[in-house]
Amino acid sequence: xxxxxxxxxxxxxxxxxxxxxxxxxxxxxxxxxxxxxxxxxxxxxxxxxxxxxxxxxxxxxxxxxxxxxxxxxxxxxxxxxxxxxxxxxxxxxxxxxxxxxxxxxxxxxxxxxxxxxxxxxxxxxxxxxxxxxxxxxxxxxxxxxxxxxxxxxxxxxxxxxxxxxxxxxxxxxxxxxxxxxxxxxxxxxxxxxxxxxxxxxxxxxxxxxxxxxxxxxxxxxxxxxxxxxxxxxxxxxxxxxxxxxxxxxxxxxxxxxxxxxxxxxxxxxxxxxxxxxxxxxxxxxxxxxxxxxxxxxxxxxxxxxxxxxxxxxxxxxxxxxxxxxxxxxxxxxxxxxxxxxxxxxxxxxxxxxxxxxxxxxxxxxxxxxxxxxxxxxxxxxxxxxxxxxxxxxxxxxxxxxxxxxxxxxxxxxxxxxxxxxxxxxxxxxxxxxxxxxxxxxxxxxxxxxxxxxxxxxxxxxxxxxxxxxxxxxxxxxxxxxxxxxxxxxxxxxxxxxxxxxxxxxxxxxxxxxxxxxxxxxxxxxxxxxxxxxxxxxxxxxxxxxxxxxxxxxxxxxxxxxxxxxxxxxxxxxxxxxxxxxxxxxxxxxxxxxxxxxxxxxxxxxxxxxxxxxxxxxxxxxxxxxxxxxxxxxxxxxxxxxxxxxxxxxxxxxxxxxxxxxxxxxxxxxxxxxxxxxxxxxxxxxxxxxxxxxxxxxxxxxxxxxxxxxxxxxxxxxxxxxxxxxxxxxxxxxxxxxxxxxxxxxxxxxxxxxxxxxxxxxxxxxxxxxxxxxxxxxxxxxxxxxxxxxxxxxxxxxxxxxxxxxxxxxxxxxxxxxxxxxxxxxxxxxxxxxxxxxxxxxxxxx
Numbered sequence: 138x139x140x141x142x143x144x145x146x147x148x149x150x151x152x153x154x155x156x157x158x159x160x161x162x163x164x165x166x167x168x169x170x171x172x173x174x175x176x177x178x179x180x181x182x183x184x185x186x187x188x189x190x191x192x193x194x195x196x197x198x199x200x201x202x203x204x205x206x207x208x209x210x211x212x213x214x215x216x217x218x219x220x221x222x223x224x225x226x227x228x229x230x231x232x233x234x235x236x237x238x239x240x241x242x243x244x245x246x247x248x249x250x251x252x253x254x255x256x257x258x259x260x261x262x263x264x265x266x267x268x269x270x271x272x273x274x275x276x277x278x279x280x281x282x283x284x285x286x287x288x289x290x291x292x293x294x295x296x297x298x299x300x301x302x303x304x305x306x307x308x309x310x311x312x313x314x315x316x317x318x319x320x321x322x323x324x325x326x327x328x329x330x331x332x333x334x335x336x337x338x339x340x341x342x343x344x345x346x347x348x349x350x351x352x353x354x355x356x357x358x359x360x361x362x363x364x365x366x367x368x369x370x371x372x373x374x375x376x377x378x379x380x381x382x383x384x385x386x387x388x389x390x391x392x393x394x395x396x397x398x399x400x401x402x403x404x405x406x407x408x409x410x411x412x413x414x415x416x417x418x419x420x421x422x423x424x425x426x427x428x429x430x431x432x433x434x435x436x437x438x439x440x441x442x443x444x445x446x447x448x449x450x451x452x453x454x455x456x457x458x459x460x461x462x463x464x465x466x467x468x469x470x471x472x473x474x475x476x477x478x479x480x481x482x483x484x485x486x487x488x489x490x491x492x493x494x495x496x497x498x499x500x501x502x503x504x505x506x507x508x509x510x511x512x513x514x515x516x517x518x519x520x521x522x523x524x525x526x527x528x529x530x531x532x533x534x535x536x537x538x539x540x541x542x543x544x545x546x547x548x549x550x551x552x553x554x555x556x557x558x559x560x561x562x563x564x565x566x567x568x569x570x571x572x573x574x575x576x577x578x579x580x581x582x583x584x585x586x587x588x589x590x591x592x593x594x595x596x597x598x599x600x601x602x603x604x605x606x607x608x609x610x611x612x613x614x615x616x617x618x619x620x621x622x623x624x625x626x627x628x629x630x631x632x633x634x635x636x637x638x639x640x641x642x643x644x645x646x647x648x649x650x651x652x653x654x655x656x657x658x659x660x661x662x663x664x665x666x667x668x669x670x671x672x673x674x675x676x677x678x679x680x681x682x683x684x685x686x687x688x689x690x691x692x693x694x695x696x697x698x699x700x701x702x703x704x705x706x707x708x709x710x711x712x713x714x715x716x717x718x719x720x721x722x723x724x725x726x727x728x729x730x731x732x733x734x735x736x737x738x739x740x741x742x743x744x745x746x747x748x749x750x751x752x753x754x755x756x757x758x759x760x761x762x763x764x765x766x767x768x769x770x771x772x773x774x775x776x777x778x779x780x781x782x783x784x785x786x787x788x789x790x791x792x793x794x795x796x797x798x799x800x801x802x803x804x805x806x807x808x809x810x811x812x813x814x815x816x817x818x819x820x821x822x823x824x825x826x827x828x829x830x831x832x833x834x835x836x837x838x839x840x841x842x843x844x845x846x847x848x849x850x851x852x853x854x855x856x857x858x859x860x861x862x863x864x865x866x867x868x869x870x871x872x873x874x875x876x877x878x879x880x881x882x883x884x885x886x887x888x889x890x891x892x893x894x895x896x897x898x899x900x901x902x903x904x905x906x907x908x909x910x911x912x913x914x915x916x917x918x919x920x921x922x923x924x925x926x927x928x929x930x931x932x933x934x935x936x937x938x939x940x941x942x943x944x945x946x947x948x949x950x951x952x953x954x955x956x957x958x959x960x961x962x963x964x965x966x967x968x969x970x971x972x973x974x975x976x977x978x979x980x981x982x
Contacts, residue, residue: 236249236250236252236253236255236256236335236336236337237250237252237253237333237334237335237336238250238253238319238333238334238335238336239331239332239333239334240268240287240290240319240331240332240333240334241330241331242291242329242330242331242332243330245267245268245291246265246266246267247265247266247267247268247271248264248265249264249265249266250264251264253336256315256336256337256338257274257303257315257336258274259274268284268287272284274303274304275301275302275303275304276301276302276303276304276312277304278302279301279302279303282299282301283299283301283317286299286317290319290321290332294321294329295321296318296319296320296321297317297318297319298316298317298318299316299317299318300314300315300316300317300339300343301314301315301317302314302315303315313338313340314338314339314340314342314343314344315336315337315338315339315340316336316337316338316339317334317335317336318334318335318336319332319333319334320332320333320334360380361380361381361382362381363380363382363463364382365382365463365464365465365466366379366380366382366383366385366386366387366435366445366463366464366465366466367379367380367382367383367461367462367463367464368383368394368399368402368461368462368464369452369454369459369460369461369462370398370399370415370459370460370461370462371454371457371458371459371460372416372419372457372458372459372460373398374398374399374400374415375397375398375399376394376395376397376398376399377395377454377455377459378395378454379391379394379395383464386435386437386443386464386466387402387435387436387437387438388437388438388439389437389438393438399415399462400415401436402435402436403433403434403435403436403445403447404434404436404442405433405434406433415460418449418460419449419451419458419460420451422449422450422451422460423451423458426451427450428448428449428450429447429448429449429450430446430447430448430449431446431447431449432444432445432446432447432467433445433447435464443466443467443468444466444467444468444471445464445465445466445467446464446465446467447462447463447464447465448462448463448465449461449462484504485504485505487504487506488506488587489506489585489586489587490503490504490506490507490510490511490565490584490585490586490587490588491503491504491506491507491583491584491585491586492507492523492583492584492586493581493582493583493584494522494523494581494582494584495580495581495582496544496579496580496581496582497522498522498523498524498540498582499520499521499522500518500519500520500521500522500523501519501581502515502519503515503518503519507586510557510563510588511526511555511557511558512557512558512559513525513558517558523584524536526555526556527555527556528554528555528556528562529556530554530562531553531554535551539551539569542569543569543571543582544571544579546571546573546579547571548568548569548570548571549567549568549569550567550568550569551566551567552564552565552566552567552589553565553567553586563588563590564588564589564590565586565587565588565589566586566587566589567584567585567586568584568585568586569582569583569584569585570582570583570584570585618937619937620937620961620962620963621864621867621937621962623962623963625864625866625867625869625870626649626963628870628871628873628874628963628964628965628966628969630646630649630965631874631965631966631967633646674712674713674714674812675712675713675714675715676710676711676712676835677710677711677712677713677715677718678708678710679704679708679710679711679713679718679743679765679767679832680704680705680706680708680743682715682718682719682722683702683704683722683741683743683767684702684704685719686719686722686723686726687700687702687741689723690723690726690727690730694726694730695730695736697735697736697737698730698733698736698737698738698739699737699738699739700726700738700739700741701738701739701740701741702741702742703740703741703742703743704741704742704743705743705744705745707745708743708744708745708765709745709763709764709765709834709835710765710834710835711765711812711832711833711834711835712812712833712835713812713832714808714812717808717811717812718808718812718832720804720805720808721804721805721808721809721830722767722769724802724804724805725769725805725828726739726741726769728771728802728826728828729769729770729771729773729826731773732771732773732774732775732825732826733771733772733773733774737771737772737773737825738771738772739769739770739771740768740769740770740771741767741768741769741770742766742767742768742770743765743766743767743768744765744766744768745763745764745765745766745834746763746764746765746766746831747762747763747764748760748761748762748763748764748831749761752815752817752831753815754815754816754817754818755785755806757806757809757810757815757816758815759813759814759815759831759833762833762834763833763834764814764831764832764833764834765831765832765833765834766829766830766831766832767829767830767832768827768828768829768830769827769828769830770825770826770827770828771825771826771827772824772825773825773826774822774823775820775821775822775823775824775825775826776818776820776822776826777822781818781820784802784818785802785803785806786803809830809832812832812833813833814830814831814832814833815830815831816828816829816830816831817829817831852878852879853875853878853879853880853970853973853974854879855879855880855881856880856881856903856904856977857880857881857882857883857898857901857902857903858875858880858881858882858883858902858903858904858905858906858973859882859883859884859885859891859894859895859898859902859904859905859906859907860872860875860882860883860884860885860906860907861884861885861886861887861888861890861891861905861906861907861908861911861916861919862886862907862908862911862935863886863887863908863910863911863912864908865886867908868884868886871906871969872884874966874969874970875969875970875973877966878966878970878973880973883898883902886911887911887912887913887914887919888907888911888913888914888915888916888918888919888922889913889914889919890913891905891907891914891919892914892919892922892923895923895927895930899927899930902930903930903931903977904930904931904932904933904973904976904977904980905920905923905930905931905932905933906932906933906935906960906973907919907920907932907933907934907935908934908935908936909934909935909936910936910937916934916936917955920932920934920955920956921955924955931957931958931976931977931979931980932955932956932957933956933957933958933959933960933972933973933976934955934956934958934959934960935959935960935961935962935964936959936960936961936962937961937962937963957976957979957980958972958975958976960972
C-alpha cells in the first residue's frame, strides 16, 4: 500500500493485504475495490484501492495503491457487527493461507502472524521477537544475506524481495526454501514507521526449478556433446538453435548461424519452392511421427561444400512448432566408400581368385577371376562353403590343420587341388587371411588363390626340356664316339677295294660301304635334331632334304604308316639352313606319325607356287612372289578348332603326358619365319591335318654338287703330315691312306705330344691333321699353340661332332679361322686326300 493512513489499525492493514492477495491468487490479474473500516470511537475509514499481480518464480506478488481514503463517524455500530467483521477477517486469512509479518522500525521488533510463526516453527510466545532471534531459523550460509537485507531496510526504506534457505527448528532439521517480501509503511508526516510483508515457503517451487535447470543443463550438455550437427528451425525455416558441432562444421559463430535460413545452408535444395518443401516435410513428420532421411550438402563460411546425411523430424521448441535436423558429415564416409569401390573394382579385375567367407566358412563374396576359373557364378556359390570345390586329392587332416590355423588368427599358406564345375581339376596356391573387427575378434576370412596349373605344367615341361637337352648332349657324345668308330672303317674300305678279292668279297665290301654310309647319315641326323646345330644359309634344293628325311623316317616309323613323296624335279631352290629345314621336316613327319597310332598315310608334296596377293596366317605374313610350297598331309585324328590356334604356343601339346614337349611346332614356326616364309595348318577332326610351308624361291643358281670320283686319284709328292689323334686305329688308318697317296706321316696321341713331335721335326712337317677332342691337350688348344709358334704350317681339324670351330682372334695374327680345313668323321680316304691336297695347294699360293 502506498502511504496508507497511519491511524489505520494494523489488523485493518492485514485485512486489506489478505483480501487482495486472496483474490489475486484466485487468478484475478487486476482488482479495484472499496473497503469500509471501523476505527475507534465510532469513526470509520472509507478506502478505494487498485491491485495488480505478478507471478515470479512460482510466487504471486502484488502491488496495491489506494485511490483515495476518507474518514467518517458512524452513527451506530453494534457489537454484533464488530464480531462479524472479526470473523470475516479470520476467514480470509485461513482461506489465503498467508503468513505475514510486521517490523517495527522504532524498536526493531518483528511481529509474526499465527501462520508465519507456525510456518517457521516459532513458539507462540515468540510471535513478537527481534531480528537476531528471527534469523536463527535461516540457514547459516544465508544468515548474513538476510541481515544485510534488514539493514538495508533500515537505511533505505525501500521494498524488498528475497529468497533464502532455512533450517526449521525441529529435532530433525529439514532444509527448506522461503520467500520474504516487505514494504515500508509511513505516518502522517511521510516517515517510515514499520515494514509490512509476507513470508511463504517455496521449497517445492525451488526444487522444481532446480530439476528444470538440471534438465536444461543436461539437455544442453547432450545437445552440445553430440558428434553430429543439430539445427532447430522455426516454421519459416530460420535457425533458432544450433549445437557446438554445428558451429564447428560450418566454421561460423552462433550469431552468424542464427541469422540464416536452412535453405541457405544446403545448395542442393532449390531456393524456389524450398520453403514449401520444408513445410511439407515438417507436416509429414508431424502427422506420422516418422523421421525424414535424405542426403545433401552444407556450405561453410569459406564457400566450401561437404556432404551430409540429414534426419528431419517435427518437434516443439520453446512452446512453438519447429523442425529439428541432425546433419552427419559424410566426408569420411564418402572417402571410405570411394576407397571401398576402388578396392572392390581392383579385386574384381585381379587375376588372383578372391573368396570372402564368414567365420563358419560360408561364402559371402567372390571376384570375377574365381568365377572364370571355377566355372561357378557368384550366385551359385554365395551362401555355400568352399568344400564344394574339394577334389578328393587331399586328406581331411589337411583341411583340419587349415581351420585350426586360421581360427587361431594366423595366416594359412599352401597349395590345394580343386575341382571346377565341369569336373576338371586345377591347382592353386592359397593364402587365407583372418580379418578382425574393432573388438579384435575374427569376423571374416579372405582367401587369395592363384591358379598355378599352367605354371606346374610349364615347370614339368621345363624339366622335360632339360631332360631332352641332357639326352641331346648324351646323344652328341655317343655320336662322336660312333663316328670315331666308323671313321677308320670308312677310310679302310677303299683300300680293301684295291685288293685282289673275289667277286663275292667285293659285293660284301659294297654292302658294308652302303651300311656304313647309312649309319653315318643316321648319326648326322641325330646330332642335327638333338643339338639343333646352325649353319650358314646356302642355296639348296629342298627336294634333296625331303628325300633324306623320308629315307630316315622309313627306317624308324611303324610299318603300318605309308609314306608318299611327290616332289617335282624342277623345284625352285631356296636360300636356307639345311640343318634347320631338315629339323622342321622331321618334326612335321613325327607329328603326323603320332596322329596316326592305328596307322595311315603320310603324303609329302613339293611344288612351285606364284603368290599374286599377300598371304597371312596367325602372326606370319609373306608378300607376293615365287615360292616353293611343301605340304605334309596325314590321315590322323585331326586337331579341334579350339586347339588349332594354340598348337604354335610354347609347351602347348595335345599329346598325352610324356609323349611331347610342346616345343616342336613353335620351333618350326620360328625357323620358317627366319627364312622369310610362312607355315599354315588346316585340320578336320577325325580326317587328318595338313601343314603347308611357303619358302621364298632363291634367285641364285644352286651350287653344283661336287662328287669325288675314286678314279681321279690324288697323289702327293712326298709331303710329310703330322697326325694327332688319341684313337690309335684312326691314326693308323689315316697313316695308311696317306701312304697310299704318296704322303709321309708322323704320329702323336694328343696335343702335348704333337707339339713335341712338331718342334723336333719342324723343318720337314708340311701339314697337320688333328682331332679336336683329346685328353691332356685338346685339338683347339694345340692349334692355337701352333698358330702362335709356327704360323706357317697349315692345320686341318677333324671331329665326330657337327659343330665347327669359331673364328679365332689373336692380337698378333689378327682374325682368321683356327683351322685351314675341317673334316667331319667319318670321312672317306678320297675326301681326306682331296682335302689335304687342296689345303697344301692353297697354302703355296
